Amino acid sequence: MNGHAMYAEVENLDEKDQIVRHASLVKRIAYHLLNRLPPTVQIDDLIQAGMVGLLEAASNFDAEMGASFETFAGIRIRGSMIDEIRRSDWTPRSVHRKFRSVSEAIRKIENETGEDAKDADVASALGISLGDYHQILIDSSSSRIYSIDTMEENTQDSAIPSSSEITPEEAFSQSEYQQQLAEAVRQLPEKEQLVMSLYYDDELNFREIGEILDVTESRICQLHGQALLRIKARMSEWNAHE
Numbered sequence: 186m187n188g189h190a191m192y193a194e195v196e197n198l199d200e201k202d203q204i205v206r207h208a209s210l211v212k213r214i215a216y217h218l219l220n221r222l223p224p225t226v227q228i229d230d231l232i233q234a235g236m237v238g239l240l241e242a243a244s245n246f247d248a249e250m251g252a253s254f255e256t257f258a259g260i261r262i263r264g265s266m267i268d269e270i271r272r273s274d275w276t277p278r279s280v281h282r283k284f285r286s287v288s289e290a291i292r293k294i295e296n297e298t299g300e301d302a303k304d305a306d307v308a309s310a311l312g313i314s315l316g317d318y319h320q321i322l323i324d325s326s327s328s329r330i331y332s333i334d335t336m337e338e339n340t341q342d343s344a345i346p347s348s349s350e351i352t353p354e355e356a357f358s359q360s361e362y363q364q365q366l367a368e369a370v371r372q373l374p375e376k377e378q379l380v381m382s383l384y385y386d387d388e389l390n391f392r393e394i395g396e397i398l399d400v401t402e403s404r405i406c407q408l409h410g411q412a413l414l415r416i417k418a419r420m421s422e423w424n425a426h427e
Contacts, residue, residue, distance in 0.1 A: 211235035220390040238265030292418035301374045322410030369419040377412040
């Protein structure tokens, strides 16, 4: 066997070993995402998409990039699952219009008052009941979650050199976006910021967060949805293309 063939065989064995050892990572990420999604999303579909991401990670990983395989694979697995969610977007256009209306109302109130927009103020500005407003927040929490996951994925991925060339202007724009997004999260009301931290950083589900904050799971869902729409309102110039 020549040297090239031996290297190819070893490399292939390394890939298989990484896939076997990190299959549980696919399931962990899939179940964490599933907690944020409506019942129409099937765990088997997420796991299947995640395995594709793991295969790609095993084929493309380069230890010289400075990240561990688990970090690299986690990004690729999550990205593959998010792509699958996007391909089967379940959210009607009418619901997306409601999200935009809420974000615009939040932006207008906060610009006028200089303070965080409160639930009752936003509902009043939209001419709807507080109950209807809270239902929009719950819908937002379910259907818009992949936007934040994409942000998280891109932020982590920025620490890993890409094989594709990007212009200095694109790199600067990406850095500016990430900085402004991080600042928007830091400026959330204290309770919304805590919910986001427990949900994304500590990977707790809404029930667990509700137990910590001594409120209902439904209220945590509302706070999470409002945080997403508040961030969208504060990032309005970046989201103008949506």
